[in-house]
Amino acid sequence: MTTPIDPVQFRKALGSFTTGVTIVTTHGEDGKDYGLTANSFNSVSMDPPMVLWSLGRKSSSLPVFSQANHFAVHILAANQESISNRFARSGTDKFAGCAVTRGHGQVPLLDGCSARFECRVVHQYEGGDHVIFVGEVMNFDSFGQPPLVFHGGNYGLVMKHAEEAASIAPAFGDGWLGFLLGRAYYQLLLPVRENLERNGLRDLDYSILAVLSMGEERTVEELDRLVSISGSRVSEDDILKLAARGLVEFQRSGSAQENKVKFTSAGRSYTIGLLAIAKSAESNAERDLDYREAQIMKLLLKRVIQTTASSLPEHWHKDQFWRPDNLWRDRSPPDAA
Template sequence: MTATIDKTQFRKALGAFTTGVTVVTTRGADGKDYGLTANSFNSVSMDPPMVLWSLGKTSSSIQAFTGSEHFAVHILAADQEAVSNRFAKSGADKFAGIKPARGHGEVPLLDGCSARFECRVAYQYDGGDHVIFVGEVLNFDTFAQPPLIFHGGNYGLLLKKADEADISATFGGDWLGNLLGRAYYQLLMPIKANLKDKGLGDIHYNILSVLSMGDGRSCEEIARLVAISGDHVDTGHVLTLADRGLVRLERGDDGARLVHFTAEGRAYAMELLASCKAAEGDAERELDYREAQVLKLLLKRVIRSTANGLPEHWRKENFWRENNIWREEAQTAQA
């Protein structure tokens, strides 16, 4: 007797197995193209080269696949989530707008994937409510694209485990604070070199950063905002910047002395921003676009989850003002 099991729980348990995502295509006896998203794909044999996958018997493509001698398996790339969703919808014209190349048996071949296998159907087995197809691989292609991942009903990205040994040897473990500190220090090295040429240091960079988010602030306000970096600003630091012609001090309406950018200071802040962007590009050299996005997303989460107890004046809106230079820059670029 077959054991009775809870289908939902069974599906959930199967979802614990992480897979890639494929689209399997064929050419039906009716001359139409068929295809569907499948993660039941697996390797079977090296010699002869064989792969397998299984197709639900209720699939609208069942006749096409059981009646065909060939199929092609496309291992989807990380940016092909939309392709996966398109081929997972029953009934829809999945090939609309696509002009596929043709493989063995006129099977449609899709582009943009990580790897592609053209197969001859070697065996078909009954597999309960699925049919299992074993294909002999006649031809295959690989493309340098990171793969799309499927786990627990969700798409995911592959994140290679880092070579932690490199870091822990010198820095005593992979404590997040160490990693963030080291990454930040190294990221800023080219900017520090630029500042050093002008006889300036980190603290001056932090002052210029605060000013670039909003011009015309008192020394006290600058000191309060810069303090988030752990630096203690005093009037001497501001006077050094004035001495280099980067800022000027003016009396505000209430008589308080306010720090403003000079034209040169504004240009220098832009130059530093360009160096920062270049340094970011260098730092992300070993990351693909999605990994870089994930890194920022996770850091934002860390920032959010550690924000408890942060003084009110360090809220984002206290840093940003209407007259920030990036806004002005964007307006100038538009004009």
């Protein structure tokens, strides 16, 4: 006896099977390119090399794929969610703005994916409301990009299993957040520090220059307040040292409120250089993270910043740091709390 299948529940149960996401493309006899997002892709045979995928009978590209001798399967990379959505929308010009090269049978090949298979159609099978296409792989490319994942109707990313992730750094403070954040911060700072040391400067000088990079013309008192988030204090003496190095200008003519610190042009270009070193250290650190891991990490850190911000003094809020004359103008300032 068979149980009646509730389509909603059936779809939901199928959704618990995690897949990658592909875009399958072909070239029509009308000279146009066709393609759609498909997660029904699977491997079939090693020898000969074969893959399959299935196409819904309601798909507007069914007549073209039924006639085609070739197709290409692109396994999407983690940062290709938007192109996946674009190719899942019927009736639009899906290829607009996409750079394509041509494969077997003039099939359009897309860039930026994780892997790509060019296939010759060898079988078509009836599959209920879908048609199953089996292709022999004639050529393939593997680009080593982390893949986009689909599970339960949502996109996801591949994360290492908790146990495997734990083995990466068993000695690091047993998951103590403060230790991990501090350690990551100091390691990111290493190349900046090396440069500071070579120039006879200290961490404190970097903090002062970094605050000035967010907006100049600050009083010593203001710099002291803003830098004090790092635990260090700024005195007039510290500013005079930077002035003696030719990095800042400090005119002591009037009251403490009138004596403002600003960059010399040498100081401004040195600071831009330091920020570039910091940015490149950050890119290196992100290199082993895939796009979505990097996004999630930043999102979670912002949450930590937000949830711990309630006790921050007013002068440590974002608008106190950033001014229109900041050095990041064309570099989009990081959006912190």
